Amino acid sequence: MITENAYAYMLHNVPGLGNKTLMKLLQEFGSCKNIFEADESLLKKIMTVKQFKAFALKKKQWNLEAEYEHLYNTGIDFYHYGSAGYPIRLLDIPDPPFALYCAGKLPDERRPSVSIIGARNSSEYGKFAAKLFGEKLASMGVQIISGMARGIDGISQQAAVYAGGDSYGVLGCGVDICYPEENRSLYDELISSGGVISEYLPGTQPKPQFFPPRNRIISGLSDVVLVIEAREKSGTLITVDMALEQGREVFALPGRICDSLSYGCNSLIRQGANIASSPEDIVDYLKRNLGKNVCKESSAIAGGSSQSGTESINASSTFGLSKTQEYIFNSLDFYPQTTSVIFEKLLSNGIEVTVAQVMNCLVELCIMGIVSQTGTGFYRRG
Structure with a gap:
């Protein structure tokens, strides 16, 4: 018996049928x-001559x-609009995808989802x-949705996987293609513990024009869109516009007014976006406004302590240091x-140390890879 999915897959393979x-x-x-078996005269009322010939x-x-x-x-799952398994969140968005391909699994409809997006060339x-x-x-x-791009997307998704959670990458190419190649290990991990999703046919190579449309799927699969860093004129803001059109809530990470990578976020906050001062801000929104079942204690999945995220990262970063x-x-x-600013800061906190010790320690921390130097300044690596 030929299934409805088989007909949908054939239609999605017709060149020129957008x-x-x-x-x-x-x-x-x-x-x-019904489309497959429809009378030619009826099809020609919707299709162009070129489309009908194809x-x-x-x-x-x-x-x-x-x-x-x-x-x-091939192990790739196929869903078309209205079929069983097609994401409920995408049914009512403007311009929903006719078809979706998935390697791995789709996000769980019963659980909250947050998309984390931002600059490819991110700061520390x-x-x-x-x-x-x-x-x-x-x-x-919380399920993490993003585009598996270099920078903020990939970093947030990798962190989610390391925490033992589920993450899903929406691609601007076929799901059988890893782009960018530098995120190959993340791509493999997403397929194992989450999924990679695309509206493009398997084998489709990435092209610039494919990425803006895929952003509506990233925001559409999410309850909340979180912008970490974005320039004033940024592709990230395309996703924000789509999220607002879909009725999704937008959070933005505040940044210094002199940092170009924070111009976009600060502008969003000025226009009414929620301030993301901590992960708890988003969790509180999910629980309060959407009634989403979010576990307050991080130990539920990650098996860690109930420390705040900042404390947890600091503890792991400083492990083994003098x-x-x-x-x-x-x-x-x-x-x-x-070095002088760092030295004065230590003294003001009552820590007795010499300038020579500060300089030596900074060099050691740079060698360890947790601190970097630019010019005469030193900064913590993200």
Whole structure:
């Protein structure tokens, strides 16, 4: 018996039949099988001449059962709009995807989801925040959605996986293609413990024009969109616009007014976005406004203590350091500070240390890889 999914998969493979046309056809004829069997005159009222020719040729050449069985055997799941398993969150968004491909699994509809997005070339402050929010939210049972891109996306998703949580990457290419290649290990981990999702056919190579449309799926699968870092004119803000159009809540991480990577976030806050001062801000929103079942204690999944995320990260970062190294590390920020500023800060806190000791410890911390130097300034690595 040929399934409705087999008909939908064939339609999605017709060259030139875009998402909007496919959705019009589905709305007009009620099912993919009905589209496949529809009278030519009726199809031509919706399809262009070029689209109908492509449809007719594909219909003639396509083996419905064999092609769909081949897709099934690759381990890639296929869902079309309205079918069983298609994400409920996407049903009512503007321009919902006609089809979705998934390697791994789709997000659990019963659990809260937060998308964490931001700059590809993030600062140390942004990296720290992405790790903190990704780890803490995931450890409390929140599913993390993002685009698996370099920078904030990948960092937050990797932190979620390390915390033992579930994360899902929405791609601007086929789900059988890892992009960017540098996130190969994350890609493999997402397929094992979460999933990678795309509206593009398997084998589709990444192209710039594919990424803006996929952002509506990232925000659509989420209850909340969190922006970690974004320039004033940033692709990240495209996702924010889509999230607002979909009725999703937006949170933004505040930053210094002189940092270009925080211009976008500060602007969002000025326009009414929620301030993300800690992961608990988002958890409180999910529980208070959406009634989502969020575990308050991070130990429920991660098996850790109930420390705040900042304390937890500081503890792991300073493990094995001498007292002097630990004092100096904890005095550092994510913005460069000179040796003299660090020295004065230590003295004001009652820590007796010489300038030579400070300089030696800074060099040692740089060698360990937890501190970096730029010019005459030193800063903590995210």
